[in-house]
Amino acid sequence: MDPLNKLKSVARKLKNDLFVLFLSYKDPRTPFFAKIVAICVVAYAFSPIDLIPDFIPILGYLDDLIIVPLGIALALKLVPSQVIEENRVRAEELKRNGKPKNWIVGTLFIIVWILVAIWVGKLIYSWFA
Template sequence: MKKRIGQLKNFAKKMKQELFVIYLSYKDDRTPWYAKAFAICVVAYAFSPIDLIPDFIPVLGYLDDLILVPLGISLALKLIPPQVIKEKRQIAGELKKVSKRKNWFIGILFIFIWILVAVWVGNMVIAILN
């Protein structure tokens, strides 16, 4: 069971990475207009809170996320020229490394801000009680 969950997590990470590659490819001038149109629809649908089948419907609600999004991603990747995909995968990999460092920095910054707010609120409460 843990192996299956690990496989699903890896698949989800790969799909997220491929979605970013499609987005980057959409901006490239070498990508044909029909591939751009399809790519932006796939990216928009993947990030849209609105689904064809709402998520609150048992089982069917998640089927569109599990079937339509990966199907759209694979079709979009086939429509985009291979050299563009290869180049954008490299760029996406480099951006991923940079974003991990930024995520840590932003996380630490938010923790610091929350600590400052907690100290400020604590000082206000102490001042009111005195």
């Protein structure tokens, strides 16, 4: 397998694992701490705002290449294996039928990012005022 196809395969697996984590977060058999880690990883992976902005050369993409896969690996370790296996099957069905749209959670994340931006803006303003 050439490097490009291997990279594409790894990317597909990571994307599928994100769907598995999304489903595992909703599963009542998933421990509370695992749910917290899973939702943070999924939210960060799908969020348009990164810890390190992508326009910063090299470093901008390192968080996507390191933080997201490490977060996925950690979350998968915390979720019970039976839940993961069941949700792998459900994730395949979900991908075939289209991604779910949860406008309430989406709105919540937008509000959180706006509040963080306001807080950072006030912090910066206080430094220069």
